[in-house]
Amino acid sequence: MSLLSAFTNARSSLATVSAQTALVSRNIANADNSGATRKYANQISNGLGGVKITSISQSENQALFRSMTAANGSLAASKAMSDALNSIRAVIGDVDSTNTPAATLTALKSALADFAVSPEDAQTARAAVDAAKDVVNSLNSATTAIQNARKDADTQLSAAADDMNKLLKQFQSLNDRVVSGTALGTDVTDAIDQRDQIVTKLSGYVGINTQMRTGNDMVLTTDSGITLFETTPRSVEFSAQPAYDATVTGNAFKIDGVSVGASSTMPIGSGSVFGLLKLRDETAITFQGQLDAIATNLVDAFSEASGPGLFSAGTAPGSAGSLDVTAAFDADPTLVRDGSAGQYNTTGSSGFSDRINSLISAMTTQRSFNPALGSGGQSSLIGYAGSSISWLENARATTASDIDYQSTLLTGTQDALSNKTGINLDEEMTHLLDLERSYQASSKIVATIGQMLDTLLNVS
DSSP, X not given: OOHHHHHHHHHHHXXXXXXXXXXXXXXXXXXXXXXXOOEEEEEEEOTTSOEEEEEEEEOOOHHHHHHHHHHHHHHHHHHHHHHHHHHHHHHHOOTTOSSSHHHHHHHHHHHHHHHHHSTTOHHHHHHHHHHHHHXXXXXXXXXXXXXXXXXXXXXHHHHHHHHHHHHHHHHHHHHHHHHHHHHHTOOOHHHHHHHHHHHHHHHTTSOEEEEEETTTEEEEEETTSOEEEESEEOOEEOOOOSOOXXXXXXXXXXXXXXXXXXXXXXXXXXXXXXXHHHIIIIIHHHHHXXXXXXXXXXXXXXXXXXXXXXXXXXXXXXXXXXXXXXXXXXXXTTHHHHOTTSTTOTTOOTTOOHHHHHHHHHHHSOEEOOGGGSSOSEEOHHHHHHHHHHHHHHHHHHHHHHHHHHHHHHHHHHHHHHHHHSOOHHHHHHHHHHHHHHHHHHHHHHHXXXXXXXXXXXXX
């Protein structure tokens, strides 16, 4: 090998080491960035022993990345559902609370029992009507909490649609940069990292599937197959309702013109949008149906053939929200004992308690409920109200369990992905030391060649 060839090879080695050192420094600078992947240089040697860097690549593992985004979507769905259920439960209370429909119905039954023992006592009569008001307040408040949760879900869906449209525009810019950079042979690894971070954020809204095409071009679809991005971003549309009550139906959430709700032909299966739609259109409506069933049966249990009963309510859906104590009974609590037209106490005796006892019996009599609402088909009023609260608590417990599981799964996949593609400072520092030795060796060769050339020049 001639001195010129040796010098050329040593110089190419210095240039390569310098470029690799810059790459290692870049990795070290991004060590705290969870979205950054490890970058490394691809180099080749020529026939004369020289080396050069042909391209910059990054560590990747598509299988783990897909698992991570899937877990992220499932966790976001469970959190959206859990937050809404917790907001409802904060108003209603848990199974031990005295404010639940079941607890207030039990208190009403107890107040009626006291009234039956002392039917002539005006105070026990008033206590019975006050207990009835507590039942009304409980069902009214629960209905308000449910409809507020639906409205909150609508607000969050609107914000999700806006943010998804922004993210898809950012994704387009990054994807265009990656595709054009790949065609030109430039380093696009940072742009790919940023693009993957956008995919991760999107997976928090809807389940995401990714497909790679020639030239590092990425296509995004929902987990149900609706296109989110293919060359250009697809539109995400949603219009929130201005207000909610039990009669209001929420608007569809659309991606590329296709509804993604549970009743649509291509429903998504994860992401916060999935959780919010399920809460708004299924879970909340089911629970509202249970409360309406309690209210409707309560009105029936206290009804009178010849006049209004203790309770009145509108028609379902929403009868629990319109439930009220009839004004005449509030003004004269003894009507609970005598009837609205005195028809249950024709003797005029204040010791007559048959009507009160019949009301107690009506509260404990087995009734038929819609089993599709999830709280059983045959039960007493109090029993059904208790089953309804248990249903809510079970829904909360299920989402809490899902959150624990999905959090663990997400953490595990994130750690595994980081181990495979992330930046390890110890490895980078070791690599930096190796590069330093290579740089010193190449520098020594250059210096030696310089000395040899000087010697040859001095000889001549």
